[in-house]
Amino acid sequence: MNGGSCNDIPLRSAQGRIYRHSTKKLVAPLTSKAGSTAKAYTAENAKRIQWMSRHELPQEEGAFLLYLAERSISQGSSSLSKSLAAYQLAHDALTPDTQRFATELIRTRKRKESETRRQPAVASLEEINKVIELAKNADPKTERDVLITLLSWTALLRASEVSELKWTDLVRHENCLEVHVRRAKNDQEANGRSTFVTYEEGSDLDHGYILLARWKVRAKGSYVFPNHNDGSKLSPSAISSITKRIFESVGIFNKTHHSIRRGAANAMQAQGFSRDQIKAKGRWRSDGGVARYLVDCPEAQGIPKLAIIGTSANKESEEGDVDEGPPVLEKEF
Template sequence: EAFPVPLLRLLLGWLAATADGAPARRAELEQDACWLVVGFFGMLRRSELAGLRLGDVHSLTGGVHVVRITRSKTDQVGAGVDVHLGASSGSGVRIGRIIGRHLERARSGGAEPSAPLFTRGPQWGPGSEAWRKEGFTRRLRALLGEMQRALPQIAGRVPDYASHSLRRGGATAAAEGGASGEQIKAHGRWRSEAVSAYILPSAAAKARIVGCM
Protein backbone atom coordinates (compact mmCIF):
# COMPACT_ATOMS: atom_id res chain seq x y z
CA GLU A 1 0.00 0.00 0.00
CA ALA A 2 1.23 3.48 -0.86
CA PHE A 3 2.22 5.71 2.05
CA PRO A 4 0.10 8.87 1.69
CA VAL A 5 1.56 12.37 1.75
CA PRO A 6 -0.82 13.63 4.49
CA LEU A 7 0.33 10.84 6.81
CA LEU A 8 3.98 11.58 6.00
CA ARG A 9 3.46 15.25 6.86
CA LEU A 10 1.71 14.32 10.09
CA LEU A 11 4.49 11.92 11.05
CA LEU A 12 7.23 14.45 10.30
CA GLY A 13 5.42 17.11 12.31
CA TRP A 14 5.00 14.74 15.23
CA LEU A 15 8.69 13.78 15.09
CA ALA A 16 9.70 17.44 15.24
CA ALA A 17 7.34 18.19 18.13
CA THR A 18 8.48 15.11 20.03
CA ALA A 19 12.14 16.06 19.54
CA ASP A 20 11.42 19.55 20.89
CA GLY A 21 9.89 18.03 24.01
CA ALA A 22 12.55 15.35 24.49
CA PRO A 23 16.00 16.74 23.61
CA ALA A 24 17.66 13.44 24.54
CA ARG A 25 15.86 11.84 21.58
CA ARG A 26 16.56 14.60 19.09
CA ALA A 27 19.36 12.84 17.18
CA GLU A 28 17.31 9.66 16.91
CA LEU A 29 14.16 11.42 15.71
CA GLU A 30 16.00 13.69 13.27
CA GLN A 31 17.56 10.58 11.73
CA ASP A 32 14.07 9.09 11.41
CA ALA A 33 12.84 12.21 9.62
CA CYS A 34 15.81 12.04 7.25
CA TRP A 35 15.36 8.44 6.11
CA LEU A 36 11.63 8.98 5.76
CA VAL A 37 12.04 11.90 3.34
CA VAL A 38 14.92 10.28 1.45
CA GLY A 39 12.96 7.04 1.10
CA PHE A 40 9.73 8.75 0.07
CA PHE A 41 10.87 11.57 -2.19
CA GLY A 42 13.84 9.63 -3.54
CA MET A 43 11.68 6.52 -4.03
CA LEU A 44 14.44 4.37 -2.53
CA ARG A 45 14.28 0.66 -1.91
CA ARG A 46 15.03 -0.38 1.66
CA SER A 47 18.28 -2.02 0.51
CA GLU A 48 19.30 1.33 -1.01
CA LEU A 49 18.55 3.14 2.25
CA ALA A 50 20.60 0.59 4.18
CA GLY A 51 23.54 0.95 1.79
CA LEU A 52 23.87 4.73 1.97
CA ARG A 53 27.06 6.26 3.36
CA LEU A 54 27.51 9.80 4.59
CA GLY A 55 29.69 10.59 1.58
CA ASP A 56 26.92 9.52 -0.79
CA VAL A 57 24.91 12.66 0.00
CA HIS A 58 26.07 15.98 -1.42
CA SER A 59 24.61 19.38 -0.57
CA LEU A 60 24.12 21.92 -3.35
CA THR A 61 23.08 25.55 -3.18
CA GLY A 62 19.51 26.35 -2.30
CA GLY A 63 18.96 23.32 -0.09
CA VAL A 64 19.14 20.78 -2.93
CA HIS A 65 20.75 17.42 -2.16
CA VAL A 66 22.10 14.74 -4.49
CA VAL A 67 21.99 11.17 -3.20
CA ARG A 68 24.35 8.74 -4.91
CA ILE A 69 22.96 5.20 -5.13
CA THR A 70 26.07 3.10 -5.64
CA ARG A 71 24.36 -0.26 -6.03
CA SER A 72 20.77 -1.43 -6.27
CA LYS A 73 18.48 -4.21 -7.43
CA THR A 74 18.62 -2.87 -10.99
CA ASP A 75 22.33 -1.97 -10.85
CA GLN A 76 24.24 -5.03 -9.68
CA VAL A 77 27.49 -3.94 -11.34
CA GLY A 78 27.62 -0.78 -9.25
CA ALA A 79 27.58 1.82 -12.03
CA GLY A 80 25.73 4.14 -9.68
CA VAL A 81 23.06 6.77 -10.23
CA ASP A 82 22.31 10.17 -8.72
CA VAL A 83 18.94 11.01 -7.20
CA HIS A 84 18.21 14.74 -6.92
CA LEU A 85 16.06 15.96 -4.05
CA GLY A 86 14.77 19.53 -4.10
CA ALA A 87 14.77 21.78 -1.07
CA SER A 88 11.00 21.49 -0.68
CA SER A 89 8.29 19.26 -2.07
CA GLY A 90 5.13 20.42 -3.75
CA SER A 91 3.32 19.32 -0.61
CA GLY A 92 5.42 21.66 1.52
CA VAL A 93 7.85 19.22 3.12
CA ARG A 94 11.19 20.95 3.75
CA ILE A 95 13.36 18.12 2.49
CA GLY A 96 16.60 20.10 2.36
CA ARG A 97 16.32 21.27 5.95
CA ILE A 98 15.57 17.76 7.24
CA ILE A 99 18.48 16.16 5.37
CA GLY A 100 20.87 19.00 6.18
CA ARG A 101 20.12 18.77 9.89
CA HIS A 102 20.94 15.07 9.97
CA LEU A 103 24.12 15.51 7.94
CA GLU A 104 25.32 18.28 10.25
CA ARG A 105 24.71 16.17 13.34
CA ALA A 106 26.49 13.15 11.87
CA ARG A 107 29.53 15.18 10.86
CA SER A 108 29.70 16.97 14.20
CA GLY A 109 29.58 13.53 15.81
CA GLY A 110 32.80 12.58 14.06
CA ALA A 111 31.37 10.63 11.14
CA GLU A 112 33.69 10.02 8.19
CA PRO A 113 32.37 9.97 4.60
CA SER A 114 32.54 6.16 4.69
CA ALA A 115 30.30 5.98 7.76
CA PRO A 116 26.74 4.66 7.37
CA LEU A 117 24.23 7.45 6.83
CA PHE A 118 21.71 5.75 9.11
CA THR A 119 23.11 4.06 12.20
CA ARG A 120 21.88 2.38 15.32
CA GLY A 121 21.73 4.86 18.13
CA PRO A 122 22.27 7.00 16.14
CA GLN A 123 25.98 7.28 16.79
CA TRP A 124 28.98 7.60 14.52
CA GLY A 125 32.65 6.87 14.67
CA PRO A 126 34.68 3.65 14.65
CA GLY A 127 32.44 0.62 14.70
CA SER A 128 29.20 2.49 14.02
CA GLU A 129 26.60 -0.01 12.91
CA ALA A 130 24.44 0.60 9.85
CA TRP A 131 20.78 -0.29 9.88
CA ARG A 132 19.95 -3.54 8.15
CA LYS A 133 17.32 -3.27 5.47
CA GLU A 134 14.80 -5.13 7.64
CA GLY A 135 15.16 -2.45 10.30
CA PHE A 136 13.35 0.24 8.34
CA THR A 137 9.97 -1.52 8.36
CA ARG A 138 10.28 -2.31 12.06
CA ARG A 139 11.18 1.28 12.83
CA LEU A 140 8.40 2.73 10.66
CA ARG A 141 5.79 0.59 12.42
CA ALA A 142 7.22 1.49 15.82
CA LEU A 143 7.01 5.20 15.00
CA LEU A 144 3.46 4.92 13.70
CA GLY A 145 2.47 3.00 16.82
CA GLU A 146 4.02 5.59 19.12
CA MET A 147 2.40 8.43 17.20
CA GLN A 148 -1.03 6.81 17.45
CA ARG A 149 -0.63 6.42 21.20
CA ALA A 150 0.31 10.10 21.44
CA LEU A 151 -2.52 11.23 19.13
CA PRO A 152 -5.72 9.41 20.17
CA GLN A 153 -7.68 10.97 17.30
CA ILE A 154 -5.85 8.74 14.81
CA ALA A 155 -5.48 5.64 17.00
CA GLY A 156 -6.39 2.47 15.14
CA ARG A 157 -6.77 4.30 11.83
CA VAL A 158 -3.26 3.84 10.45
CA PRO A 159 -2.51 0.62 8.51
CA ASP A 160 0.59 -1.49 9.11
CA TYR A 161 2.80 0.10 6.47
CA ALA A 162 6.14 -1.39 5.44
CA SER A 163 9.16 0.69 4.44
CA HIS A 164 8.51 -0.24 0.78
CA SER A 165 5.30 1.77 1.13
CA LEU A 166 7.46 4.91 1.04
CA ARG A 167 8.74 4.06 -2.45
CA ARG A 168 5.22 3.30 -3.63
CA GLY A 169 3.87 6.41 -1.94
CA GLY A 170 6.47 8.62 -3.58
CA ALA A 171 5.57 7.29 -7.01
CA THR A 172 1.85 7.74 -6.37
CA ALA A 173 2.35 11.29 -5.08
CA ALA A 174 4.46 12.20 -8.12
CA ALA A 175 1.82 10.82 -10.49
CA GLU A 176 -0.98 12.71 -8.77
CA GLY A 177 1.18 15.84 -8.88
CA GLY A 178 1.42 15.62 -12.67
CA ALA A 179 4.72 13.79 -13.26
CA SER A 180 4.70 11.50 -16.28
CA GLY A 181 5.21 7.76 -16.09
CA GLU A 182 8.61 8.14 -17.76
CA GLN A 183 9.70 10.79 -15.26
CA ILE A 184 8.68 8.59 -12.35
CA LYS A 185 10.37 5.58 -13.91
CA ALA A 186 13.63 7.51 -14.25
CA HIS A 187 13.51 9.08 -10.78
CA GLY A 188 12.70 5.75 -9.12
CA ARG A 189 15.22 3.84 -11.23
CA TRP A 190 12.77 1.30 -12.61
CA ARG A 191 14.05 -0.66 -15.60
CA SER A 192 10.73 -2.15 -16.65
CA GLU A 193 7.07 -1.21 -16.88
CA ALA A 194 6.59 -2.59 -13.36
CA VAL A 195 6.44 1.04 -12.30
CA SER A 196 2.83 1.14 -13.49
CA ALA A 197 1.84 -0.93 -10.46
CA TYR A 198 3.28 1.79 -8.23
CA ILE A 199 1.40 4.75 -9.63
CA LEU A 200 -2.17 3.67 -9.13
CA PRO A 201 -4.33 6.57 -7.95
CA SER A 202 -4.99 6.87 -4.23
CA ALA A 203 -8.45 6.47 -2.73
CA ALA A 204 -8.76 10.26 -2.48
CA ALA A 205 -7.87 10.67 -6.16
CA LYS A 206 -10.40 8.01 -7.14
CA ALA A 207 -13.08 9.78 -5.13
CA ARG A 208 -12.36 13.07 -6.92
CA ILE A 209 -13.43 11.48 -10.20
CA VAL A 210 -17.03 11.87 -9.06
CA GLY A 211 -16.48 15.63 -9.04
CA CYS A 212 -16.00 15.48 -12.80
CA MET A 213 -19.36 13.81 -13.38
Protein backbone atom coordinates in the same frame (compact mmCIF):
# COMPACT_ATOMS: atom_id res chain seq x y z
CA MET B 1 61.69 -31.64 -28.56
CA ASN B 2 59.59 -33.46 -25.93
CA GLY B 3 56.93 -34.98 -28.13
CA GLY B 4 57.24 -32.85 -31.28
CA SER B 5 59.57 -31.31 -33.81
CA CYS B 6 60.52 -27.69 -34.36
CA ASN B 7 57.97 -27.61 -37.18
CA ASP B 8 55.21 -28.20 -34.59
CA ILE B 9 55.92 -24.96 -32.71
CA PRO B 10 54.07 -22.55 -35.07
CA LEU B 11 51.07 -24.91 -35.06
CA ARG B 12 51.06 -25.08 -31.26
CA SER B 13 51.31 -21.31 -31.07
CA ALA B 14 48.35 -20.93 -33.41
CA GLN B 15 46.34 -23.44 -31.40
CA GLY B 16 47.11 -21.49 -28.23
CA ARG B 17 45.90 -18.25 -29.78
CA ILE B 18 42.69 -19.92 -30.98
CA TYR B 19 42.10 -21.41 -27.51
CA ARG B 20 42.61 -18.06 -25.77
CA HIS B 21 40.35 -16.33 -28.29
CA SER B 22 37.62 -18.97 -27.82
CA THR B 23 37.89 -18.71 -24.05
CA LYS B 24 37.44 -14.95 -24.19
CA LYS B 25 34.34 -15.40 -26.34
CA LEU B 26 32.90 -17.86 -23.83
CA VAL B 27 33.37 -15.65 -20.77
CA ALA B 28 32.48 -12.37 -22.51
CA PRO B 29 28.69 -12.68 -21.94
CA LEU B 30 29.27 -13.25 -18.23
CA THR B 31 31.84 -10.51 -17.69
CA SER B 32 29.61 -8.00 -19.49
CA LYS B 33 27.07 -8.32 -16.68
CA ALA B 34 27.14 -6.47 -13.38
CA GLY B 35 29.11 -8.30 -10.71
CA SER B 36 26.06 -9.26 -8.68
CA THR B 37 24.21 -10.47 -11.80
CA ALA B 38 27.16 -12.56 -12.98
CA LYS B 39 27.49 -14.11 -9.53
CA ALA B 40 23.77 -14.95 -9.40
CA TYR B 41 23.83 -16.52 -12.89
CA THR B 42 26.92 -18.57 -12.06
CA ALA B 43 25.27 -19.90 -8.90
CA GLU B 44 22.05 -20.67 -10.78
CA ASN B 45 23.88 -22.62 -13.49
CA ALA B 46 25.78 -24.60 -10.85
CA LYS B 47 22.46 -25.47 -9.18
CA ARG B 48 21.00 -26.63 -12.51
CA ILE B 49 24.05 -28.76 -13.37
CA GLN B 50 23.95 -30.38 -9.94
CA TRP B 51 20.24 -31.20 -10.34
CA MET B 52 20.77 -32.78 -13.75
CA SER B 53 23.72 -34.82 -12.50
CA ARG B 54 21.73 -36.04 -9.52
CA HIS B 55 18.94 -37.21 -11.83
CA GLU B 56 21.46 -38.62 -14.35
CA LEU B 57 20.19 -36.38 -17.12
CA PRO B 58 22.23 -34.94 -20.01
CA GLN B 59 23.06 -31.24 -20.04
CA GLU B 60 20.65 -30.40 -22.84
CA GLU B 61 17.45 -28.45 -23.47
CA GLY B 62 15.01 -31.27 -22.73
CA ALA B 63 16.53 -31.84 -19.30
CA PHE B 64 16.53 -28.09 -18.68
CA LEU B 65 12.77 -27.95 -19.30
CA LEU B 66 12.26 -30.76 -16.78
CA TYR B 67 14.37 -28.79 -14.30
CA LEU B 68 12.34 -25.64 -14.93
CA ALA B 69 9.03 -27.50 -14.61
CA GLU B 70 10.01 -29.01 -11.26
CA ARG B 71 11.18 -25.64 -9.93
CA SER B 72 7.89 -24.02 -10.96
CA ILE B 73 6.13 -26.08 -8.28
CA SER B 74 7.89 -24.30 -5.42
CA GLN B 75 9.63 -21.26 -6.93
CA GLY B 76 8.26 -17.92 -8.09
CA SER B 77 8.30 -16.47 -11.59
CA SER B 78 11.34 -14.29 -10.86
CA SER B 79 13.40 -17.36 -9.88
CA LEU B 80 12.27 -19.17 -13.02
CA SER B 81 13.20 -16.16 -15.16
CA LYS B 82 16.65 -16.11 -13.58
CA SER B 83 17.08 -19.84 -14.34
CA LEU B 84 16.14 -19.23 -17.98
CA ALA B 85 18.44 -16.22 -18.34
CA ALA B 86 21.36 -18.10 -16.75
CA TYR B 87 20.86 -21.07 -19.07
CA GLN B 88 20.70 -18.84 -22.14
CA LEU B 89 23.89 -17.10 -21.05
CA ALA B 90 25.76 -20.40 -20.83
CA HIS B 91 24.42 -21.87 -24.09
CA ASP B 92 23.53 -20.90 -27.60
CA ALA B 93 20.07 -19.57 -28.35
CA LEU B 94 17.26 -21.94 -27.41
CA THR B 95 15.21 -23.63 -30.09
CA PRO B 96 11.86 -21.88 -30.73
CA ASP B 97 9.86 -24.71 -29.13
CA THR B 98 11.99 -24.72 -25.97
CA GLN B 99 11.87 -20.93 -25.72
CA ARG B 100 8.09 -20.93 -26.12
CA PHE B 101 7.57 -23.66 -23.50
CA ALA B 102 9.85 -21.96 -20.96
CA THR B 103 8.19 -18.57 -21.52
CA GLU B 104 4.69 -20.01 -21.09
CA LEU B 105 5.76 -21.82 -17.93
CA ILE B 106 6.96 -18.53 -16.43
CA ARG B 107 3.82 -16.68 -17.55
CA THR B 108 1.60 -19.33 -15.96
CA ARG B 109 3.47 -19.01 -12.68
CA LYS B 110 3.22 -15.23 -12.85
CA ARG B 111 -0.55 -15.37 -13.39
CA LYS B 112 -0.96 -17.56 -10.31
CA GLU B 113 1.10 -15.09 -8.28
CA SER B 114 -0.99 -12.13 -9.42
CA GLU B 115 -4.13 -13.86 -8.13
CA THR B 116 -2.80 -13.95 -4.57
CA ARG B 117 -0.32 -11.06 -4.44
CA ARG B 118 -1.51 -8.03 -2.52
CA GLN B 119 0.21 -4.71 -2.96
CA PRO B 120 1.40 -2.82 0.12
CA ALA B 121 -0.70 0.08 1.31
CA VAL B 122 0.00 3.49 -0.22
CA ALA B 123 1.36 6.13 2.15
CA SER B 124 0.08 9.66 1.61
CA LEU B 125 1.82 13.02 1.87
CA GLU B 126 -0.46 13.90 4.78
CA GLU B 127 0.81 10.85 6.67
CA ILE B 128 4.43 11.71 5.90
CA ASN B 129 3.82 15.23 7.24
CA LYS B 130 2.43 13.76 10.47
CA VAL B 131 5.71 11.90 10.91
CA ILE B 132 7.74 15.04 10.14
CA GLU B 133 5.93 16.82 12.98
CA LEU B 134 7.71 14.48 15.40
CA ALA B 135 11.04 16.12 14.55
CA LYS B 136 10.16 19.23 16.54
CA ASN B 137 12.15 19.06 19.78
CA ALA B 138 12.87 15.37 19.11
CA ASP B 139 15.62 13.25 20.65
CA PRO B 140 18.41 12.08 18.28
CA LYS B 141 16.89 8.65 17.72
CA THR B 142 13.47 10.02 16.73
CA GLU B 143 15.12 12.64 14.54
CA ARG B 144 16.99 9.90 12.69
CA ASP B 145 13.79 7.90 12.20
CA VAL B 146 11.91 10.95 10.88
CA LEU B 147 14.71 11.67 8.43
CA ILE B 148 14.68 8.06 7.20
CA THR B 149 10.97 8.47 6.42
CA LEU B 150 11.40 11.85 4.76
CA LEU B 151 14.37 10.91 2.57
CA SER B 152 12.74 7.61 1.60
CA TRP B 153 9.69 9.55 0.39
CA THR B 154 11.49 12.28 -1.53
CA ALA B 155 14.07 9.97 -3.17
CA LEU B 156 11.82 6.88 -3.48
CA LEU B 157 14.38 4.80 -1.62
CA ARG B 158 14.17 1.08 -0.98
CA ALA B 159 15.03 -0.08 2.54
CA SER B 160 18.20 -1.71 1.20
CA GLU B 161 19.24 1.59 -0.41
CA VAL B 162 18.63 3.56 2.79
CA SER B 163 20.85 1.24 4.80
CA GLU B 164 23.78 1.74 2.39
CA LEU B 165 23.66 5.55 2.32
CA LYS B 166 26.85 7.35 3.33
CA TRP B 167 27.36 11.06 3.81
CA THR B 168 29.50 11.15 0.67
CA ASP B 169 26.40 10.00 -1.26
CA LEU B 170 24.52 13.22 -0.43
CA VAL B 171 25.54 16.30 -2.41
CA ARG B 172 23.75 19.64 -1.94
CA HIS B 173 23.44 21.63 -5.15
CA GLU B 174 22.04 25.14 -5.51
CA ASN B 175 18.49 24.00 -6.19
CA CYS B 176 18.40 20.32 -5.22
CA LEU B 177 19.90 17.48 -3.23
CA GLU B 178 21.65 14.68 -5.13
CA VAL B 179 21.21 11.26 -3.53
CA HIS B 180 23.64 8.72 -4.95
CA VAL B 181 22.38 5.14 -4.66
CA ARG B 182 25.34 2.79 -4.72
CA ARG B 183 23.42 -0.35 -5.69
CA ALA B 184 20.32 0.24 -7.78
CA LYS B 185 18.25 -2.40 -9.56
CA ASN B 186 18.49 -0.54 -12.88
CA ASP B 187 22.27 -0.18 -12.64
CA GLN B 188 23.79 -3.00 -14.71
CA GLU B 189 27.19 -1.30 -14.83
CA ALA B 190 27.41 -1.20 -11.01
CA ASN B 191 28.33 2.50 -11.06
CA GLY B 192 25.41 3.58 -8.88
CA ARG B 193 22.55 5.90 -9.80
CA SER B 194 21.69 9.43 -8.71
CA THR B 195 18.25 10.68 -7.74
CA PHE B 196 17.66 14.42 -7.43
CA VAL B 197 15.39 15.82 -4.73
CA THR B 198 13.90 19.30 -4.41
CA TYR B 199 12.09 20.68 -1.37
CA GLU B 200 9.60 23.45 -2.06
CA GLU B 201 10.33 26.49 0.07
CA GLY B 202 7.89 26.89 2.91
CA SER B 203 6.48 23.36 2.67
CA ASP B 204 6.70 20.72 5.36
CA LEU B 205 9.19 18.85 3.18
CA ASP B 206 11.41 21.94 3.11
CA HIS B 207 12.28 21.03 6.67
CA GLY B 208 14.41 18.23 5.18
CA TYR B 209 17.47 20.40 4.57
CA ILE B 210 17.40 21.65 8.15
CA LEU B 211 16.98 18.12 9.48
CA LEU B 212 19.87 16.84 7.38
CA ALA B 213 22.22 19.58 8.53
CA ARG B 214 21.29 19.05 12.17
CA TRP B 215 21.51 15.28 11.90
CA LYS B 216 24.96 15.41 10.30
CA VAL B 217 26.28 17.03 13.47
CA ARG B 218 24.70 14.34 15.65
CA ALA B 219 25.38 11.23 13.55
CA LYS B 220 28.37 9.00 14.17
CA GLY B 221 30.54 7.53 11.45
CA SER B 222 30.27 7.50 7.67
CA TYR B 223 26.74 6.09 7.35
CA VAL B 224 23.86 8.55 7.22
CA PHE B 225 21.60 6.34 9.33
CA PRO B 226 23.72 4.32 11.76
CA ASN B 227 22.67 2.14 14.66
CA HIS B 228 21.90 4.45 17.57
CA ASN B 229 23.86 2.25 19.99
CA ASP B 230 27.16 1.55 18.24
CA GLY B 231 27.16 3.56 15.00
CA SER B 232 27.18 0.46 12.78
CA LYS B 233 25.24 0.18 9.53
CA LEU B 234 21.54 -0.62 9.88
CA SER B 235 20.20 -3.63 7.98
CA PRO B 236 17.28 -3.29 5.52
CA SER B 237 15.03 -5.19 7.95
CA ALA B 238 15.97 -2.73 10.70
CA ILE B 239 15.04 0.18 8.41
CA SER B 240 11.67 -1.50 7.79
CA SER B 241 11.05 -1.95 11.51
CA ILE B 242 11.99 1.66 12.27
CA THR B 243 9.57 2.94 9.64
CA LYS B 244 6.69 0.79 10.86
CA ARG B 245 7.36 1.89 14.44
CA ILE B 246 7.40 5.61 13.67
CA PHE B 247 4.17 5.34 11.65
CA GLU B 248 2.52 3.62 14.60
CA SER B 249 3.74 6.38 16.93
CA VAL B 250 1.48 8.83 15.07
CA GLY B 251 -1.49 6.45 14.94
CA ILE B 252 -0.91 4.90 11.50
CA PHE B 253 -0.96 1.11 11.75
CA ASN B 254 -1.15 -0.23 8.20
CA LYS B 255 1.93 1.29 6.60
CA THR B 256 5.40 -0.16 5.98
CA HIS B 257 8.59 1.25 4.50
CA HIS B 258 7.53 0.01 1.10
CA SER B 259 4.28 1.95 1.49
CA ILE B 260 6.43 5.10 1.36
CA ARG B 261 8.00 4.19 -1.97
CA ARG B 262 4.66 3.24 -3.48
CA GLY B 263 3.00 6.35 -2.11
CA ALA B 264 5.73 8.63 -3.44
CA ALA B 265 5.43 7.10 -6.92
CA ASN B 266 1.67 7.68 -6.95
CA ALA B 267 2.12 11.22 -5.63
CA MET B 268 4.43 11.93 -8.59
CA GLN B 269 1.83 10.49 -10.96
CA ALA B 270 -0.87 12.71 -9.45
CA GLN B 271 1.39 15.75 -9.94
CA GLY B 272 1.62 15.02 -13.66
CA PHE B 273 5.03 13.34 -13.92
CA SER B 274 5.32 10.86 -16.77
CA ARG B 275 5.82 7.16 -16.16
CA ASP B 276 9.34 7.39 -17.58
CA GLN B 277 10.20 10.16 -15.10
CA ILE B 278 8.82 8.12 -12.19
CA LYS B 279 10.74 5.07 -13.42
CA ALA B 280 13.99 7.03 -13.63
CA LYS B 281 13.65 8.68 -10.22
CA GLY B 282 12.66 5.44 -8.50
CA ARG B 283 15.37 3.45 -10.30
CA TRP B 284 12.99 0.82 -11.63
CA ARG B 285 14.49 -1.63 -14.07
CA SER B 286 11.42 -2.17 -16.26
CA ASP B 287 8.15 -0.52 -17.26
CA GLY B 288 6.26 -3.44 -15.76
CA GLY B 289 7.98 -2.91 -12.43
CA VAL B 290 6.83 0.68 -12.04
CA ALA B 291 3.37 -0.08 -13.47
CA ARG B 292 2.65 -2.46 -10.58
CA TYR B 293 3.20 0.40 -8.12
CA LEU B 294 0.80 2.87 -9.68
CA VAL B 295 -2.95 3.04 -9.10
CA ASP B 296 -5.55 4.80 -11.24
CA CYS B 297 -6.26 8.37 -10.22
CA PRO B 298 -8.10 11.29 -11.88
CA GLU B 299 -5.04 13.56 -11.80
CA ALA B 300 -3.05 11.13 -13.97
CA GLN B 301 -5.83 11.40 -16.55
CA GLY B 302 -5.96 15.20 -16.53
CA ILE B 303 -8.90 15.55 -14.13
CA PRO B 304 -8.61 17.62 -10.93
CA LYS B 305 -8.94 15.70 -7.69
CA LEU B 306 -12.57 15.48 -6.60
CA ALA B 307 -14.22 14.51 -3.36
CA ILE B 308 -15.11 10.82 -3.45
CA ILE B 309 -18.67 9.89 -2.51
CA GLY B 310 -19.11 6.53 -0.87
CA THR B 311 -16.53 3.81 -0.17
CA SER B 312 -13.36 3.67 -2.21
CA ALA B 313 -13.08 0.61 -4.41
CA ASN B 314 -9.35 0.55 -3.88
CA LYS B 315 -8.83 -1.17 -0.55
CA GLU B 316 -5.28 -1.11 0.67
CA SER B 317 -3.43 -4.11 1.96
CA GLU B 318 -1.38 -4.34 5.08
CA GLU B 319 1.19 -6.53 3.44
CA GLY B 320 4.71 -5.13 3.10
CA ASP B 321 7.42 -5.62 0.49
CA VAL B 322 8.83 -9.12 0.42
CA ASP B 323 12.22 -7.79 -0.73
CA GLU B 324 12.76 -5.92 2.52
CA GLY B 325 12.90 -9.06 4.63
CA PRO B 326 11.14 -9.83 7.89
CA PRO B 327 10.84 -6.94 10.35
CA VAL B 328 13.14 -7.00 13.33
CA LEU B 329 10.96 -6.82 16.42
CA GLU B 330 11.71 -5.79 19.98
CA LYS B 331 15.20 -4.58 19.23
CA GLU B 332 16.74 -1.17 19.68
CA PHE B 333 18.57 0.44 16.76
